[in-house]
Amino acid sequence: MTKQNYIRPLDLKHGRVDMNHGAGGRASMQLIDELFARAFDNEWLRQGNDGALLELPAAPAGQRLVMATDGHVISPIFFPGGDIGCLAVHGTVNDVAMLGATPLYLAASFILEEGFALADLKRVVDSMAAASRAAGVPIVTGDTKVVERGKGDGVFIATTGIGCVPEGRRIGGAQCRPGDVVLLSGSIGDHGVAVLSQRESLEFETAIVSDTAALHTLVAALLAAVPEGAVRCLRDPTRGGLATTLNEIARQSKAGMLLQEAAIPIQPQVEAACELLGLDPLYIANEGKLVAIVAPEQADAALAALRAHPLGAQAARIGEVSDDPQRFVQMATRFGGRRVVDWLSGEPLPRIC
Amino acid sequence: MSQHMKYVDEYRDGDLAQRIAESIAAEVRPGQRYSFMEFCGGHTHAIARYGIAELLPPSIRMIHGPGCPVCVLPIGRIDQAIHLALQRDAIVCTYGDTMRVPASGGLSLMKAKARGGDIRMVYSAADALKIARATPEREVVFFAIGFETTTPPTALVLRQAAKEQLANFSVLSCHVLTPSAITHILESAEVRQYGTVPIDGFVGPAHVSIVIGSAPYEHFAEEYRKPVVIAGFEPLDVMQAIRMLVRQVNEGRCEVENEFTRAVTPDGNLAAQAVVSEVFELRERFEWRGLGEVPYSALKIRPAYAHWDAERRFALDYAPVPDHKQCECGAILRGVKTPTDCKLFGTVCTPENPMGSCMVSSEGACAAHYSYGRFRDIPVVAA
Numbered sequence: 001m002t003k004q005n006y007i008r009p010l011d012l013k014h015g016r017v018d019m020n021h022g023a024g025g026r027a028s029m030q031l032i033d034e035l036f037a038r039a040f041d042n043e044w045l046r047q048g049n050d051g052a053l054l055e056l057p058a059a060p061a062g063q064r065l066v067m068a069t070d071g072h073v074i075s076p077i078f079f080p081g082g083d084i085g086c087l088a089v090h091g092t093v094n095d096v097a098m099l100g101a102t103p104l105y106l107a108a109s110f111i112l113e114e115g116f117a118l119a120d121l122k123r124v125v126d127s128m129a130a131a132s133r134a135a136g137v138p139i140v141t142g143d144t145k146v147v148e149r150g151k152g153d154g155v156f157i158a159t160t161g162i163g164c165v166p167e168g169r170r171i172g173g174a175q176c177r178p179g180d181v182v183l184l185s186g187s188i189g190d191h192g193v194a195v196l197s198q199r200e201s202l203e204f205e206t207a208i209v210s211d212t213a214a215l216h217t218l219v220a221a222l223l224a225a226v227p228e229g230a231v232r233c234l235r236d237p238t239r240g241g242l243a244t245t246l247n248e249i250a251r252q253s254k255a256g257m258l259l260q261e262a263a264i265p266i267q268p269q270v271e272a273a274c275e276l277l278g279l280d281p282l283y284i285a286n287e288g289k290l291v292a293i294v295a296p297e298q299a300d301a302a303l304a305a306l307r308a309h310p311l312g313a314q315a316a317r318i319g320e321v322s323d324d325p326q327r328f329v330q331m332a333t334r335f336g337g338r339r340v341v342d343w344l345s346g347e348p349l350p351r352i353c
Numbered sequence: 354m355s356q357h358m359k360y361v362d363e364y365r366d367g368d369l370a371q372r373i374a375e376s377i378a379a380e381v382r383p384g385q386r387y388s389f390m391e392f393c394g395g396h397t398h399a400i401a402r403y404g405i406a407e408l409l410p411p412s413i414r415m416i417h418g419p420g421c422p423v424c425v426l427p428i429g430r431i432d433q434a435i436h437l438a439l440q441r442d443a444i445v446c447t448y449g450d451t452m453r454v455p456a457s458g459g460l461s462l463m464k465a466k467a468r469g470g471d472i473r474m475v476y477s478a479a480d481a482l483k484i485a486r487a488t489p490e491r492e493v494v495f496f497a498i499g500f501e502t503t504t505p506p507t508a509l510v511l512r513q514a515a516k517e518q519l520a521n522f523s524v525l526s527c528h529v530l531t532p533s534a535i536t537h538i539l540e541s542a543e544v545r546q547y548g549t550v551p552i553d554g555f556v557g558p559a560h561v562s563i564v565i566g567s568a569p570y571e572h573f574a575e576e577y578r579k580p581v582v583i584a585g586f587e588p589l590d591v592m593q594a595i596r597m598l599v600r601q602v603n604e605g606r607c608e609v610e611n612e613f614t615r616a617v618t619p620d621g622n623l624a625a626q627a628v629v630s631e632v633f634e635l636r637e638r639f640e641w642r643g644l645g646e647v648p649y650s651a652l653k654i655r656p657a658y659a660h661w662d663a664e665r666r667f668a669l670d671y672a673p674v675p676d677h678k679q680c681e682c683g684a685i686l687r688g689v690k691t692p693t694d695c696k697l698f699g700t701v702c703t704p705e706n707p708m709g710s711c712m713v714s715s716e717g718a719c720a721a722h723y724s725y726g727r728f729r730d731i732p733v734v735a736a
Contacts, residue, residue: 277476335588336367336374337404339725342704 010034015118022112022146035122036110036142039129044105044140052140054105062167068095069160077124077154080194081209082287084157085128090214090287091238092161093135097216098234098290100171100223101163106132108142108159113152124155135214137161168228173252175232178323181299182257183292185218185306186211186314188242189270192284197273204276208269213288218311222292225305230298236290240344243282245291246329247343256324259331259341263318283344293321364587365403373592374408380599387413389598390688391556392535394421394716395586401721403588413595416550416688417718419534420558422499423450424686424710424717425641428674430527431456433664434496437525438462438470441667444488445472446481447496448503450714455707457674462496478506482513485522494663495524502560504528504652505625508632511654514661525663526654529639531561532569533650537641539577543689550688554598556591557583559613566621570609578607585613632658640673642710643686682709685718692719699723 010030020027037045044052070091077084089106096103108128112121132139139159190211197206215236223231233253237245242264250257266281274281288311294302299317306312322330329341381387391397397417400406406415419425431454437443445462452463452474466472471491475481478495485493497507507524514522535555543550557570562583570581580601584594594612601608611617632655639651654662663669676682680702681695692698692711702708704720711717715724 333403334367335365335403335405336370337407339402339404340727342724 010118012118012122017112017114017116017118017121017146019114019146019148022144028144031144035118035125036144039122039125040108040132040139040142042138042140044138045142052105052107054140057104057164060167064165064167066096066099066101066163066165067160068092068099069158070095071156071158073153073156074195075153076195076198077120079198079210080206081191082212083124083127084155085124085126086131087210087212087287088157088159089128089131089135089137089139090212092159093137093214093216094236094287094290096161096163097214097219098171098236099163099165100169100219100231100234101165102220103135103137103161103163103216106137106139106159106161108139108157110142110144111152111156111158112144112146113154114146114149116152116154121155124157128157131214135216137214137216169223170229171231171234173233173235173249176249176253176255176293176321177232178255178321179296180232180293180321181296181302181317182246182259182319182321183294183299183303183306184242184264184316184318185215185290185292185312186288187265187267187270188237188286188289189266189274189281189284191287192241193270193273195285196277204273206269206273208267208273211286211288213311215288215290215311218290218306218309221309221312222302222305226294226298226302230295231292231302232295233293234290236288237286239285241281241283241285242291243280243329243341244344246341247327249291249293250321250324250327250329253321254325254327256322256327257319257329258322259319259329261331261334263316265314265316282341296320364585364589366589370408370589370592373589373596377413377592377596377599378410380596380603381410381412382603385412385602386551387553387599387602388416388551389413389554389556389595390416390418390538390552391591392418392420392531393556393558393561393586394424394714395559396556396584396591397421397718397721398716399586399588399591401725404725405588405591406726408592409595413599415595416552417685417691417721418538418555418688419641419643419686420500420531420561421711421714421716421718422503422529423454423714424682425529425534425643426451426454426498426527426710427640427642428456428676429640429672430525431462432674433669433671434462434494434525435460435465435470436669437492437494437663437667438465438472439468441492443471443492443494443667444484445470445494445496446475446484447472448476448498449474451496451498453707454710454713478503478510482510482519482522485514485519486517489521491521493522495522496527497524498527500529500531500558500561501564501629504629504633505564505622508628511632511658511661512628515658519661523661523663523666524654525669526633526652528633528652529641530650530652531558531565532572533647534641534644535570535573537644537647537650538687539573539579541687543687552579552688553602554580554582556594556598557581557609559584559586559590559616562613562617562621564622564625566619567609567611567617568619568621574607574609580607580610582610583613583617585616631655640671641686642676643683645683677708680709682711682719685711692722695719699727
């Protein structure tokens, strides 16, 4: 007796992505059902429509939506402390949270390369599902495409998130003014160095793990601790590192900054690895840290709120916004001199986020 | 906040720097000017990154020398490497900063890569050899640049390639020599005749001296009456070397002194010197960006290793290419001008779009000043 419509289950141990998985036929459906939908399972995905029909949260008038998107092309896809899957969730949750919003839903697009091991894909998808559950932000819709071997790099993941912001909250790069205080939620460079340590051409031994984390609860704790308006700007210093993030904010706010090098937390292993490789930790990517620029009179309360949260235990006050028409980010060095902390130029390392 | 990093933080101690700065300020003679050239880009970088210029009295001027390997690489040599990648279908491997050096036709190795050239950044010469072993069907060329510091690793891979009779590997050698460049500067009209570049002494190379030792500089001290203090690349090394140079000038001494005794000996690394001379020989002439043709200033691969010499293997001709007309890199590399004297600096020439080679590497005088020090000479267009 033959089973009706029987297709062999996906071989998640030894199978590989092939062009059929992206052709839109039965194989595509099977990949979605047996892998993605099973892992991400929720009421919206179960409806099986082209998009997700979402109820807006009951909220007072004046609430606004925030939308953010982020493409993830990291190599290698597995690294100490995480993988491309959880990174794709954290990255977009954080982008939404940096506007002071509560993240609500995520969408995910996968570009798979022909030949990519299904076992690796399962590992990535499971990690993504776990990160989404832990953050309380469901993945409600998605898409999968397959490109020919050699035209991708295993897997690329684009995620889009939406969230809501209460009326009156204005957090953004243009809100800072001279005298505001620059806070940093923890040590810099951990993610970039962890990824770099796995590079084929480098491979050095380090105990450093990526700091990849969803920061929305840290943001919520910070915003709850100070009056509305005291937090001027929030940003997660990912690509380009702390230096580039602060230059972006300085440009948007038409102000300068003065940092204290001695106050910036860096783990000694990160500093040592950077020293060895000729890199500057100020330009190394982070995936679980935020910069908060706050009103001076609320700086102590804001710092205390960050430090009271597990993701902000190492938070520090690292500098101030200054009145500088040239919009330079400057730093008082530990050595006693002063210098510019410039934009990143060129690419210090291959893709790391 | 960062914890102690053993054997590094000791050389970056701000309090000690302050004390050395005070002693330098106390020792300089009123009314006297002191001009010292730091030969190496590593020193240029340290001076800019740690803000050392701010700690020195105004009577001390630091002149940035030509010791930045990518800065002195002439356009014609980059063109050769690009030719190998784009026209000869070779895999070209090189060190990171070389990728961005401007070449002819608006190209650089980075841009040639975007046009389909197989150009790979490597962290060591040995990685290029690994690539050659892994891709026997392709020609693999290591584009070798640098001073005496990077020459021994290149010599080792050449020797290894010969030992393995690796047929598809070769080296495009652009290794240059420090002492010849210093001689060239001291012999230049600006220093000898016009006095437009008053050099009262040199902060001598750090890593180069580990290989060649301190003895080669005796010649400059004696023949040209210039004090030399060999110094490490940490900021305190540089401060201490400047104090030692001030003392030599004040006392009328012209000696080779060694601040970097933790690494440099009079004879240097004899094993490294032996492998270099086994594989390389002197070139009669070599073009340096900014300095022009400098006699006996570079190394070529010995005939015994001809098979692994990319210049012979691909029958490469060398064609010199002039720099951008307004680019002052040449004068800056000779110490005649400073970055801010150049019309292109900070306007059309920035680290994103370097016109001249001094803007490419963070060790280059222009890039170091642009990245770390330009707030001192506002107005420059803010990024």
